[in-house]
Amino acid sequence: MLDVALLGTGGMMPLPDRALTSLMLRLEGRMLVIDCGEGTQVTMKQLGWGFKNIDVICFTHYHADHISGLPGLLLTIGNSNRTEPLTLVGPKGLSRVYEGLRTICPELPFPVVLKEIDGGESIKESVFCINSLKVSHKVTCLAYRINVKRAGRFDVEKALKNNVPQRMWSVLQKQSEAEYEGKIYTSDMVLGRNRRGLSVSYCTDTRPVEALPDFIKGSDLFVCEGMYGEEEKLEKAKEYKHMIFSEAAGLALAGEVSELWLTHFSPAMPFPEAYIKNAKDIFPNTKLGKDRKSVTLRFDEE
């Protein structure tokens, strides 16, 4: 199972009752965060999942509302007694921006590893499979998709057919290969076909680009910006490279996702609920994001 929490729902600037947009995932006790603007550590504290097990922080881009909380968050993670390395992932520019920000957090009790990506790669960090896609904002910006794969069910007939010794059966359900009496056995000798996994996609600060529906295809949850609710704001959205609610819903429909959460609301839109119909008319399973709205996604038979 995969826990997902939308830490905030604001764009541009934090407001007293709306934290900046950030997503937190928890899998097997390890955590990944996408974006951390000013105040993300506060809403994280309210969520209560702790800080120490944050292994990866991904950035869509480096506008302040997506990264200004990084120095404080790193210091707070440090205060939680973390000593293991923490990885930052983001588009080109990460080293430059991190070098700039660390002027105010020069001493951390853990190493920070930087991974600059172009978008398009699939990388594994900690327990997370991270996919990225270059989207279209005023600066280079990435969408992310986190996949949780699920191995096939144990198949006793297959194990017998492949002459796998019985004492290796449980071992090969936990690891992909193992040696026994000089012979290598692999997990595919005892497991059926991979079962359906879980996936969460996250996309903010972009126009709806052509590759997005394929990128998010079949996600259990699609967290997407809805900077403006009103249809009349389409031209403004085009100018500032954002989306209106109905465009996000169009992506969710084309991507055949299970559920859409809207987020990254303009500070000039205090009541996004007034426009939810614009999305639901296109993609009925649209939910309005709320600060610290969370869900536990479970495998099919769980």
Place this chain on the structure above:
Amino acid sequence: MLDVALLGTGGMMPLPDRALTSLMLRLEGRMLVIDCGEGTQVTMKQLGWGFKNIDVICFTHYHADHISGLPGLLLTIGNSNRTEPLTLVGPKGLSRVYEGLRTICPELPFPVVLKEIDGGESIKESVFCINSLKVSHKVTCLAYRINVKRAGRFDVEKALKNNVPQRMWSVLQKQSEAEYEGKIYTSDMVLGRNRRGLSVSYCTDTRPVEALPDFIKGSDLFVCEGMYGEEEKLEKAKEYKHMIFSEAAGLALAGEVSELWLTHFSPAMPFPEAYIKNAKDIFPNTKLGKDRKSVTLRFDEE
């Protein structure tokens, strides 16, 4: 009159119900801020004084909890349509730190002027007379004192004695000198002795140094850190270069200030009210800081 608001009362990290320590002053409609950690712009928004007229931001030092909110605050000030220059004042290192932070706020619609000071100077920025003193923390750190001077009362006999033409009487109550029919007249020709002004002192992140009582002498309000409430935390305070409540109260007493507000509470001290007696026993007019606690200081006869 001078409006004063303590924006937050936390040290080290922002908490859900406690913003980081920052002080805001408003004089003649212009504003000055001392320190702005992560989330300061949010508590400012709650206070409701606006952003556009912030002319000066002073920094005691560059630990993240005192400056990490700067990029976001500058962007929000920019969104308020400010175009006039804004001045940042702080100890040595300001240029380096600002250069680092502006990687995430590279484009602002107003110029930013940097003034690095050593401590000990008196400078005038906007309508504010800013005095500083080097104190003792793990890094270079300054205490600040903002003075509001008050001219003397109009003295008709003095004006007549100095042969100041009657049409210049009101002019010289507003400006220090003026010319009339080829002759220069100065305000001291029509005004009595300077009257008592107003002053606010601010001191966080230091041990109580010897020069502090003189520096804060007679302040109407002294805002001072009280990182730890318990007397038993004195050794810890010495180690981390902070103060306990009773030390702050000792400074207030020696400095003969009118009122003391304690702030910059440790995140490990959720209920500072439990220890207020330790300060009041030494300096009875001690108040516990609260987020957005504010006061309007008035001249004697106002």
